[in-house]
Amino acid sequence: xxxxxxxxxxxxxxxxxxxxxxxxxxxxxxxxxxxxxxxxxxxxxxxxxxxxxxxxxxxxxxxxxxxxxxxxxxxxxxxxxxxxxxxxxxxxxxxxxxxxxxxxxxxxxxxxxxxxxxxxxxxxxxxxxxxxxxxxxxxxxxxxxxxxxxxxxxxxxxxxxxxxxxxxxxxxxxxxxxxxxxxxxxxxxxxxxxxxxxxxxxxxxxxxxxxxxxxxxx
Amino acid sequence: xxxxxxxxxxxxxxxxxxxxxxxxxxxxxxxxxxxxxxxxxxxxxxxxxxxxxxxxxxxxxxxxxxxxxxxxxxxxxxxxxxxxxxxxxxxxxxxxxxxxxxxxxxxxxxxxxxxxxxxxxxxxxxxxxxxxxxxxxxxxxxxxxxxxxxxxxxxxxxxxxxxxxxxxxxxxxxxxxxxxxxxxxxxxxx
Numbered sequence: 001x002x003x004x005x006x007x008x009x010x011x012x013x014x015x016x017x018x019x020x021x022x023x024x025x026x027x028x029x030x031x032x033x034x035x036x037x038x039x040x041x042x043x044x045x046x047x048x049x050x051x052x053x054x055x056x057x058x059x060x061x062x063x064x065x066x067x068x069x070x071x072x073x074x075x076x077x078x079x080x081x082x083x084x085x086x087x088x089x090x091x092x093x094x095x096x097x098x099x100x101x102x103x104x105x106x107x108x109x110x111x112x113x114x115x116x117x118x119x120x121x122x123x124x125x126x127x128x129x130x131x132x133x134x135x136x137x138x139x140x141x142x143x144x145x146x147x148x149x150x151x152x153x154x155x156x157x158x159x160x161x162x163x164x165x166x167x168x169x170x171x172x173x174x175x176x177x178x179x180x181x182x183x184x185x186x187x188x189x190x191x192x193x194x195x196x197x198x199x200x201x202x203x204x205x206x207x208x209x210x211x212x213x214x215x216x217x218x
Numbered sequence: 219x220x221x222x223x224x225x226x227x228x229x230x231x232x233x234x235x236x237x238x239x240x241x242x243x244x245x246x247x248x249x250x251x252x253x254x255x256x257x258x259x260x261x262x263x264x265x266x267x268x269x270x271x272x273x274x275x276x277x278x279x280x281x282x283x284x285x286x287x288x289x290x291x292x293x294x295x296x297x298x299x300x301x302x303x304x305x306x307x308x309x310x311x312x313x314x315x316x317x318x319x320x321x322x323x324x325x326x327x328x329x330x331x332x333x334x335x336x337x338x339x340x341x342x343x344x345x346x347x348x349x350x351x352x353x354x355x356x357x358x359x360x361x362x363x364x365x366x367x368x369x370x371x372x373x374x375x376x377x378x379x380x381x382x383x384x385x386x387x388x389x390x391x392x393x394x395x396x397x398x399x400x401x402x403x404x405x406x407x408x
Binding site for chain 2: 005006008009010011012013014015016017018019020021022023025087088089090091156157159160218
């Protein structure tokens with residue numbers, strides 16, 4: 001009797017049925033990763049020199065600054081959680097849209113802050129400020145924070161790595177932009193905001209380009 | 219979905235896969251056999267050619283093997299399987315459209331002479347020489363050579379089928395070819 005290749009493959013695979021370490025649910029893994037990243041961020045804020053920029057920049061607009069920070073943090077956290085879900089086969093594709101409302105809120109509030117600053121300061125509100133430093137900060141912090149995130153995501157060997165890389169890139173860039181606010185002692189101008197958005201785009205593009213070596217898809 | 223177990227009790231795919239995650243080879247075998255028709259039906263939704271369907275079914279089973287640790291017991295297996303089969307089908311379609319855009323299939327181009335027997339060349343002679351030499355190879359070298367060169371599996375597929383690591387497969391193929399070259403002369407493998 002002829003053994004069909006598929007039957008032979010089933011025999012071979014079942015003979016290789018070594019116990020495997022089952023992955024914890026995505027939310028648990030995402031929460032543990034976010035806790036690790038939060039610890040790293042806390043150390044960075046405490047150890048790196050900064051002169052309480054939140055108080056300097058947020059004076060007179062505490063609510064606005066607080067909401068902006070919360071929206072950036074929420075975007076980052078939701079994108080990371082979504083990346084862990086999308087990495088598992090068969091999870092709803094709706095997870096791709098989960099961080100979008102928070103992202104819209106973050107960009108909207110940042111834009112509103114820029115507009116208020118422009119009205120208050122006049123034409124100097126278009127100044128470039130320290131935009132290139134911000135871009136370097138977001139990209140560098142994303143590379144540092146992104147390495148452990150990529151390692152954690154790669155445990156799932158995602159079968160479709162592009163959406164996982166895009167969500168992971170958005171999450172890590174948003175968290176880096178959140179961290180940046182603790183070292184950013186000046187109001188965000190429209191040019192600064194545009195540079196922040198470009199930095200997020202660069203991080204997402206890098207994550208997309210490096211998705212195969214980083215995520216080791218099945 | 220369920221499958222009749224060895225003790226005639228019905229076992230769900232989820233239970234079988236959970237047992238396979240714990241290293242139960244029998245449960246894993248029953249699981250793979252039970253899901254194959256389901257996987258084949260999923261693949262047929264996108265791919266028509268029978269040989270291509272079977273290739274994608276095998277690639278799906280290999281992927282199931284690689285990502286079986288991602289299944290969460292208690293959740294339905296079907297969406298998990300459907301996502302894997304769908305992804306492998308899309309990959310196959312992309313490969314095929316890339317190949318179709320760059321290559322022209324012309325079976326006659328491989329023929330040198332109009333007389334079919336003339337195109338077989340010295341295959342019989344090669345088989346007569348190679349047969350005993352292959353038989354003389356150590357088992358792991360022979361297995362590595364058969365899977366990667368004769369069955370044309372990728373290193374990952376051959377590794378899954380044989381249990382040898384990719385690095386060990388490479389070493390064994392290299393050593394096998396070296397031994398065969400010594401036996402029949404170098405030009406056959408150039």
